[in-house]
Amino acid sequence: MKLVFIFDSTYPYYTGGIETWIYHVCEKMISKHDxxxxxxxxxxxxxxAGKFTDINPKIKIIPVSNLNHIKILRPFVRSYIAVYNSNITVYSMxxxxxxxxxxxxxxxxxxxxTVFAAKTARLLKKDFPNSKMVASCRxxxxxxxGETYPGIGGIAKRMEKKNLQAMDAIWANGLDTQAALKKxxxxxxxxxxxxxxxxxxxVEPFDYSKLDLENEIKLVTIGTVQKIKGYYAIIDAVKYLKEFYNIKVHLVGLGKGNIEKFNKYAENLGVAEQVHLLGEHRNVVSYAKxxxxxxxxxxxxxxGMSILESMISKRPIVAWDSAIYRQLLQDGVSAKLVDNWNTKALADGIYFVLKNPVVANSWVECARERAREFDWSEVxxxxxxxxxxxK
Incomplete structure (x- = not known):
């Protein structure tokens, strides 16, 4: 098969979720496919921000330019101009x-x-009549x-609808995403x-004594430093927990522009000493372990890859009782699931795990075996x- 992947990343630079997906999928498929x-x-x-450096040379990577590559304009490619720039990328591609x-x-x-990358595929239908167009909802x-740029959500939904109506197939990256598309x-x-x-x-566990954290309780979360990744909620939970424990929370993820913002939030809550934003690290599983x-x-x-990586860590997991996590974890069997976006419930869940280590550690093998089903060979x-x- 001849596979063509389209997305508005700077791949092989920045190694986030979609980039990681692309890397592993393509490395495993290139022996049989173009x-x-x-x-x-x-x-x-x-x-x-990271870069993959050992990409198989048979994989063809063709980069295009947009407004970010015009020096005089690049400082202005922010906020709503970034949305316009995504459309520029569509036509460049x-x-x-x-x-x-x-x-x-x-x-x-x-x-x-399903928005800009799928728009590119939709516009190519007439240009490549023998080909098949797929929108992959990651x-x-x-x-x-809509959350990032208030007022854009409606426009993006209309664009998504038009794109998806033109596709030969639609892929979802989870049962919850599939259900959202069905709606x-x-x-x-x-x-x-x-x-x-x-x-x-x-992978061997990271030695936190290198950070002078040997005797402290260590909460770990993995993910881009953004609100949607739950960083505010975790910091809020730390405020409750510090009354009972000598605790540090370690946030491992990319997002230098947001680190100062979350540090300020922790400072305002009086938990600056308890919250450590470690920035991006390649071997996140080591930190989780x-x-x-x-x-x-x-x-x-x-x-989410971050939850799969956490499931391999053999360490107890506390997660939201949401469609995202219920499709992977079972409360009291492979993790502690707590009321969705309820920071007091999150703190209580963490407190339960810390107070009941024998029970919590009994979950880890079940979570690990569930993660085995998501090996890249299966994907x-x-x-x-x-x-x-x-068809």
Whole structure:
């Protein structure tokens, strides 16, 4: 098969969730399939946000430019201009794809996102009549855009609807995402996120004594430093917990622009000494394994990689009792699930785990075995079967 992935990332720079998905999927599929990735040219000065460096050279990566690559304009590509810039990226990608690919060939165009990436795929339908167009819903993109840019949500939902109506297939990254798409009137199949189970299972725990934290209780959460990842809620929970424990919460994730904001929030709550934003680290599973409790408090949707990584850690998990986590975890069997977005309930859940270590540790093997079902080899099989079944 000839697979073409489309998304508005600077891949192979910045190694977040979609980038990690692309990397593992393509590395495992390239031996049998032809793969091209259309992405955005890097516009940062360095690699501080991360970069994949060992990509198979058979995988073709074609970057395009947008407003970020015009020096005089780049400082202004913020807020609502960033949304306009995403549309610029759509047309840059369409132009590049028409230049590099043969219109008479059959490709599977896979837009990683239901708004701008799927729009690119939709516009290519006339250009590549022999090809199949797929929108892969890796998150609730219109809703996230609406939260980030108030007033944009409605526009994004209308664009998503138009895109999805034109697709030959729609993929969802979890049962909750699939249900959300069904409510919008669209049938989808689940193509999971994945995890490198065998490799992560062998990772050694991080030694927190290197940070002078040997005798403190360590809460760990993994994810981009954003509100949607539950950072405010976790910091709020720490305010309750510090009355009972010598506790530190370690937030492992990308988001330098937000670290100062969350540090300020912790300071205002009087828990600045208890909250440590560690920034981005490549080996997040090591940090999860070295902690006492893994806190999974994200919103969003789908089988999140951060929760899968936490499930491999063999450390107790406290998570929201939401559709996101219920599709992976069972309360009292593989984790402690607490009332969704209730910070007092989150604190109580963490307190329960700390007070009942024998019970909490009895959950970890069940969570680990559930994560085994999400090995990348399983994801690849799903993708191949899904493409074969597109009519």
């Amino acid at each position: 793969i091209t990735i259309f992405t955005v040219k890097n516009y940062r000065k360095g690699n501080e 369409r132009k590049a794809i028409k230049k590099y690919l043969d219109r008479n060939e059959k490709y599977y165009f896979i837009g990683l996102g 998150s609730l993109h219109p809703e996230v855009l 919008k009137g669209f049938h989808s199949i689940v193509i999971k996120n994945g995890v490198d189970f065998d490799r992560y299972d062998q 070295g902690g006492d409790v893994n806190v999974c408090a994200a919103g969003g949707g789908g089988y 690849v099989r799903e993708i191949e079967a899904a493409c074969d079944n597109i």
